Amino acid sequence: MTPSLSDAERLAWLRLARTENVGPVTFDQLVSRFGDASSALAAIPDLARRGGRTAGLKIPSEDEVRAELSAGEAIGATLVCACEPAFPQALAALDPPPPVIWALGRAELLDRSAVAVVGARVASAAGQRFARGLAADLGQAGHVVVSGLARGIDGAAHEGALPYGTIAVLGGGVADVYPPEHRELHARIAEMGCVVSESAPGWKAQARDFPRRNRIISGLSRAVVVVEAEIRSGSLITARLAAEQGREVLAVPGSPLDPRAKGTNDLIRQGAALCEGVEDVLRALEGLSGVRERERRYLAPPTARDLDEGEASALGVRIAELLSPTPVSRDEIVRSTSASAGAVAAALVELSLAGRAELLPGGWVVRGEP
Incomplete structure (x- = not known):
């Protein structure tokens, strides 16, 4: 970690985070390669051209x-960059972490022991009652409850935990209240808890923002409890991300006659811990050590390319041909091309800036959307 950024460095960091086609993985690799955000910004147009982009990159x-910073300050929100000491330790441990987050409310909650409680939007009354009670019990036991402010289970979990500490992670900006009926709940969380987002404060959530939101929900938490979820559910994505991040996953069993129990019952079948109350969660947490922040080096010198531009261009074409909508690991691309890992990593960053590849956490790559 580095000391808090200067004003100029903060502007460059945020500009890079908001640049077209720069997601968390591309951001992390650019800053690691060029040493700082300013140098990465200067290199981006040429890298995108090498990746095959003809139009200018936004x-x-x-x-x-500056307008984004002013909008956040106007509502009392705080921007924290991933390289700064104030960045939550649990999120900093992700590989890679989100480049920036906005926090509205009690930002100190972000570094307390947290448990996510998530589930179906169209939840049963019994499921909502269970989530509300579990969240209150977790709060009384000293844990912050994290959820996504959605209808159903999320809203019930926030309500139960509000007196003790709760964090709402949004797909849109911290000022984007969705669903509209949670406006009052959002205001109470902003006052008594914390609202968090990776997006700009006024950003309206789009479908592509929710996987990132789910990754932050699990990333802030030591464990994730799924109360109700159908087989195709965003809550199951949060559970999968939690498992990949080394967090504990628990699921509340339900009737096989209720479609909302199919997802949770399947999680248990796959090895998730069964949750019938707060004791099960506390027992699962006993065996977990704290999350250790991964070492981050943002001051490394630029990495030299081991290929000339013609060879690098040919490698980029070969890699683009290997990509599909099905995720493939970077290691597999190295094996398929027989190129060095460094050359493949450089080519993938160029393809991602050109919009021809999307770099995913965990070392996976998919073909970019046309």
Whole structure:
């Protein structure tokens, strides 16, 4: 970690985070390769051209990111960059972490022991009662409850935990209240708990924002409890991400006659711990050590390319041909091309900036959307 960024460094960091086609993985690799956000910004147009992009890449101006900072300050929100000491330790342990987060409310909650409680939007009354009670019990036991402010289980979990500490992670900005009926709940969480988002404060959530939101929900938490979920459910994505991040996954069993129990029952079948009350969660947490922040080096010198531009261009074409909508690991691409890991990593960053590849956490790659 580095000391808090200067104003100029903060502007460059935010500009890079908001640049077109720069997700958390590309951001992390660019800053690691070039040493700081300013140098990465200067290199991006040429890298995108090498990746096959013909149109200009949208890089926000300093005035545009200043406007974002002003909008956040106007509502009392705080921007924290991933390299700063104030960044939550649990999120910093992700590989890679989100480049920035906005926090509205009691940001100190972000570094307390937390448990996520998530589930179906169209939840049963019994499921909502269980989530509300479990969240209150977890709060009384000293844990912050994290959820996504959605209808159903999420809202019930926030309500139960509100007197003790709760964190709402949003797909849109911290000022984007969705669903609209949770406006009052959002205001109470902003006052008594904390609202968190990776997006700009006024950003309206889109479908592509929710996987990132789910990753932050699990990333802030030592354990994730799924109360109700159908087989195709965002809550199951949160559970999968939690397992990948080394967090504990628990599921509340339900009737085989209720479609909302199919997802949770399947999680238990796959090895998730059974949750019938707070004692099960506390027992699962006993065996977990704290999350250790991964070592981050943002001051490394630029990595030299081991291929000339012609060879690198040919490698980029070969890699693009290997990609499909099915995720493939970077290691598999190295094996398929017989190129060095460094050359493949450089080519993938260029393809991602060109929109021809999407770099996913965990070392996976898919073909970019046309």
